[in-house]
Amino acid sequence: MWSISKIASLVHEWLSNTFSATWVTVFEMVIAGVLVISLFAVLGLILVMMERKVSAWIQIRLGPNRVGPKGMFQSAADTVKLLVKEGMTPNGADKLLFNVAPFLAIVVSMLLMAPLAFAKDFTLWDINIGVLYVSAISSVSVISILMAGWASNNKYSLMGAMRSGAQIVSYELSAGLSIMAIVVLTGSLNFNDIILSQADGWWIFKGHLPIWIAFIVFLIAVTAETNRAPFDLAEAESELTAGFHTEYSGMKFALFFLAEYVNVFIVCAIGATLFLGGWMPFHIGHWDGFNHIMDFIPSSLWFFGKTFFLIFLIMWFRWSFPRLRIDQLLNLEWKYLLPISMVNILLVTAMAILKWHF
Amino acid sequence: MYLVNYIKEVLSALRSLLIGMRRTLFYFTHHKEIITEQYPDNRATLKLADRFKGEVVMPHNENNEHRCTGCTACELACPNGTIKVITKFDITPEGKKKKAIDKLVYHLELCTMCNLCVYACPSDAIKMAQTFEHSVFDRNQLTKVLNFPDSKIMDGVE
Numbered sequence: 001m002w003s004i005s006k007i008a009s010l011v012h013e014w015l016s017n018t019f020s021a022t023w024v025t026v027f028e029m030v031i032a033g034v035l036v037i038s039l040f041a042v043l044g045l046i047l048v049m050m051e052r053k054v055s056a057w058i059q060i061r062l063g064p065n066r067v068g069p070k071g072m073f074q075s076a077a078d079t080v081k082l083l084v085k086e087g088m089t090p091n092g093a094d095k096l097l098f099n100v101a102p103f104l105a106i107v108v109s110m111l112l113m114a115p116l117a118f119a120k121d122f123t124l125w126d127i128n129i130g131v132l133y134v135s136a137i138s139s140v141s142v143i144s145i146l147m148a149g150w151a152s153n154n155k156y157s158l159m160g161a162m163r164s165g166a167q168i169v170s171y172e173l174s175a176g177l178s179i180m181a182i183v184v185l186t187g188s189l190n191f192n193d194i195i196l197s198q199a200d201g202w203w204i205f206k207g208h209l210p211i212w213i214a215f216i217v218f219l220i221a222v223t224a225e226t227n228r229a230p231f232d233l234a235e236a237e238s239e240l241t242a243g244f245h246t247e248y249s250g251m252k253f254a255l256f257f258l259a260e261y262v263n264v265f266i267v268c269a270i271g272a273t274l275f276l277g278g279w280m281p282f283h284i285g286h287w288d289g290f291n292h293i294m295d296f297i298p299s300s301l302w303f304f305g306k307t308f309f310l311i312f313l314i315m316w317f318r319w320s321f322p323r324l325r326i327d328q329l330l331n332l333e334w335k336y337l338l339p340i341s342m343v344n345i346l347l348v349t350a351m352a353i354l355k356w357h358f
Numbered sequence: 359m360y361l362v363n364y365i366k367e368v369l370s371a372l373r374s375l376l377i378g379m380r381r382t383l384f385y386f387t388h389h390k391e392i393i394t395e396q397y398p399d400n401r402a403t404l405k406l407a408d409r410f411k412g413e414v415v416m417p418h419n420e421n422n423e424h425r426c427t428g429c430t431a432c433e434l435a436c437p438n439g440t441i442k443v444i445t446k447f448d449i450t451p452e453g454k455k456k457k458a459i460d461k462l463v464y465h466l467e468l469c470t471m472c473n474l475c476v477y478a479c480p481s482d483a484i485k486m487a488q489t490f491e492h493s494v495f496d497r498n499q500l501t502k503v504l505n506f507p508d509s510k511i512m513d514g515v516e
């Protein structure tokens with residue numbers, strides 16, 4: 001049966017037979033880079049379209065319905081529009097930082113893509129500290145936002161950036177702690193090991209209540225970390241025009257926009273990997289027949305299915321809840337999520353030591 | 359005790375969030391009743407909300423009569439100086455002078471459709487119409503006279 005990993009190994013074989021080892025590495029890096037960039041473009045198109053349709057349906061509207069069948073090419077048309085727009089740099093702005101910030105945002109999302117396991121035996125970079133790497137790199141994204149806000153020389157941008165700084169720094173803690181819950185149970189920081197440990201059932205089913213709590217805390221924290229409503233104080237268009245990207249236009253704005261959606265995809269992919277078993281098909285304990293049938297669905301489909309389910313959940317949050325105020329936001333983190341996830345990690349540790357999970 | 363309250367608080371917060379999410383999920387899964395009006399396409403069958411406010415008009419009955427007494431309450435109520443009431447004095451059959459409107463001038467380009475004039479009018483002489491295709495090439499056309507030519511005040515409206 002054809003699978004992504006099989007195609008990858010065929011390509012590798014062909015390259016190895018044709019070129020010397022150095023060139024094989026170079027070519028494979030180029031191919032990986034091109035694939036990541038095209039995945040970005042496709043994800044941007046799909047997620048923007050999905051968001052607009054989901055929001056429309058939730059608000060009893062029709063959503064985009066003019067370009068292409070049922071408006072499906074609307075986001076492609078928007079991309080063309082953004083491409084031909086002029087990317088302006090305001091006079092009073094710090095030119096270098098202003099122009100670097102959007103690229104930093106997108107580079108951070110690209111780096112986060114590296115350790116994800118998209119399908120069985122298919123990872124760009126299978127490192128043994130994947131989880132640590134992801135939580136370390138994702139905190140760099142705040143720098144791009146601060147950079148954009150500061151360099152714009154605009155009060156709205158700066159306020160948005162400062163809010164976002166406070167927000168990301170604090171929510172990182174509870175996101176990290178809820179990820180830790182899974183790490184404690186599996187005893188590994190490697191994404192593939194974590195997925196393999198869920199072969200007899202995903203952690204969300206095996207882990208009882210503590211993992212449920214960790215999952216909910218994780219969902220809330222990553223919604224905040226990706227700056228999406230109800231935690232979109234960094235943009236808060238009704239208060240701050242557009243927050244940190246007020247001054248951006250054209251393709252530079254599009255890069256921020258794209259980075260936001262790709263970040264949503266990445267955090268959902270991480271959530272799916274940790275709690276819902278990544279590419280691991282739906283297995284129930286030792287029902288081998290059932291498990292075998294589930295194995296026929298390709299692993300990449302499982303991965304993308306779960307990821308998109310989580311993305312839908314996050315979009316659903318966005319269109320259901322009103323935006324929090326900054327003090328409410330920090331209260332939620334420091335008074336509720338952080339204490340809860342600290343107690344929770346104690347519970348999970350006890351559970352792991354006493355082997356209470358399945 | 360504190361802890362119990364704390365947990366209660368968290369649970370009730372979660373509960374109310376779930377109630378909200380159930381509502382939006384209901385809308386999401388019941389994609390039947392759509393409030394979007396696809397305007398240029400359905401121009402003939404367009405249905406506007408009752409409270410939609412398009413412009414100020416003065417209704418006249420079939421005898422070309424309106425209810426405006428020329429009291430200028432609407433002019434005073436308008437925050438933008440949109441309405442200008444020009445009054446004149448009619449001679450009643452008994453030979454008495456009576457105040458009446460000559461023209462009620464309405465500057466559509468200044469109007470914010472705030473409805474304050476309609477609230478202020480003591481004799482229900484003006485109301486909000488649902489028209490909204492107001493574009494014209496000449497700005498002068500936006501200055502309208504609301505009472506029809508040769509119109510009179512209705513009998514019995516003081």
Ligand code: SF4
Pocket residue numbers: 414435436437438439440441468469470471472473474475476
């Ligand atoms: S609707 Fe408001 S702005 Fe318009 S004429 Fe009446 S009072 Fe003035």
Ligand code: SF4
Pocket residue numbers: 425426427428429430431432433443478479480481482483484
């Ligand atoms: S429209 Fe109403 S408020 Fe205005 S002058 Fe006439 S009667 Fe008075």
